[in-house]
Amino acid sequence: MSSFSIEHRLRKPAQILDIKGFLDAHTAPQLETKLESIIREGGYNIVVNFRELDYISSAGLGVFMVFIEEVRNKLGDIKLVSMQPKVFTVFDLLGFPMLFEILEHEDEAIANFRDAGNESENG
Template sequence: MEIHDRQADGVTILSLRGSIDAMTAPKITEFIQGQVSRGNIKLVADFSGVDYTSSAGLRVLLGAIKETRAQGGDLRLTGVQPDVLKVLNLSGFTNILKMFDTADAAVASYS
């Protein structure tokens, strides 16, 4: 799992590449918690490089949503691939997550 971050208009964009499972979930959780502890509570996770997520990945997303929303921020997704979208649909996460076609659209949604 590779994670890179960049800033755009006060929003932190996290670009993830690889699979999210029990082995990689702790790294992602730690990275997100680090962002939030630095006050970066408006997050966009670019999933265009994520090819798989397990239930561990769903827990990462839920934790990030709770953590950011508790501080007045949010986590929004972009670039969700079909296999990952299927998991999000089946688990009901599409009802609690805001998803966008592009990172720019996700960033703009915070305005």
């Protein structure tokens, strides 16, 4: 069994998702469902914290492609933080840093949302 879990926090002005374990073709739909529900409730400032994510495949990367256009059209963003080097390698291999802001610390992502004036209550 793949083990994967998601915890959701609010840290204004952002919604934070802490993802843990293994994100692959089996578990990616869980993340897709979670992001979908946050966005449907108007949360467009999203930070995904990868600190406890041990593995990602292209199915995991694909989840972020599903939502990034819509979120940016709403002047929000999906920022990715605290990746283990082996996980970052997968993003880097395919050039994802061209499209996504990938940061070392969650604090930087929050600061960037504040600097951009994204202070909405929904995050």
